[in-house]
Amino acid sequence: MHPLFPRTTQLAQDWIAQVLRHGDVAIDATLGNGNDALFLARCVGPSGKVHGFDVQAAALVASSALFQANQISENNYTWHLLSHGAMQDVVAPPVRAVMFNLGYLPGEDHDVITQSTETLRALDAACSLIEPGGIITIVCYPGHEGGDSETAEVLAWADKQGAVWHVVVYEKRATLRKAPILIAMQKKGADT
Ligand SMILES: C[S@@+](CC[C@H](N)C(=O)[O-])C[C@H]1O[C@@H](n2cnc3c(N)ncnc32)[C@H](O)[C@@H]1O
Numbered sequence: 279m280h281p282l283f284p285r286t287t288q289l290a291q292d293w294i295a296q297v298l299r300h301g302d303v304a305i306d307a308t309l310g311n312g313n314d315a316l317f318l319a320r321c322v323g324p325s326g327k328v329h330g331f332d333v334q335a336a337a338l339v340a341s342s343a344l345f346q347a348n349q350i351s352e353n354n355y356t357w358h359l360l361s362h363g364a365m366q367d368v369v370a371p372p373v374r375a376v377m378f379n380l381g382y383l384p385g386e387d388h389d390v391i392t393q394s395t396e397t398l399r400a401l402d403a404a405c406s407l408i409e410p411g412g413i414i415t416i417v418c419y420p421g422h423e424g425g426d427s428e429t430a431e432v433l434a435w436a437d438k439q440g441a442v443w444h445v446v447v448y449e450k451r452a453t454l455r456k457a458p459i460l461i462a463m464q465k466k467g468a469d470t
Pocket residue numbers: 306307308309310311312313314315331332333334337360361362363379380381382383384390391392393396
């Protein structure tokens with residue numbers, strides 16, 4: 279990793295760590311193997327709560343194993359075998375952070391990838407749940423099938439959020455392959 283310009287997934291965590299506090303509620307919208315969710319659980323601590331969403335049962339199983347291995351209490355997390363588009367049906371506001379890491383789960387079924395329409399529905403839901411000062415991070419993967427158009431649609435969606443959100447995009451340029459893109463948004467509020 280370049281010392282000054284971290285990976286998108288690392289930078290997403292760095293920014294979220296500055297916003298999340300003990301006792302907060304956070305959402306991993308694309309649970310996968312649970313690595314981001316574990317990071318969120320450490321940020322919100324034993325008085326906080328993490329909700330994880332994935333459409334693959336294997337992701338929930340892997341994440342539960344990771345959480346047990348790291349001695350995170352079951353009181354501090356809930357997994358939902360549901361599309362992230364449904365997050366508003368099962369999580370109440372206020373939420374402080376929502377992470378999206380789009381694409382497919384390495385090692386699992388590469389046909390199960392995030393779909394733009396549902397991703398945009400989930401982003402709108404996340405916007406409704408988040409409190410002022412809260413943060414959304416989205417790592418997009420142009421370069422794989424469906425990834426180019428999904429990235430373009432998410433960027434176009436993010437460009438329309440400026441009235442309510444501070445929006446930034448982080449992207450390495452001049453790389454051999456298309457690099458992942460990080461979009462981060464903090465909801466405007468009294469202090470931001
Ligand atoms: C790149 S992986 C996430 C990696 C994960 N954040 C981690 O730390 O291991 C993307 C995940 O999104 C999941 N996914 C695809 N469509 C989804 C949807 N509609 N709702 C929730 N998760 C979805 C895939 O099953 C896959 O596990």
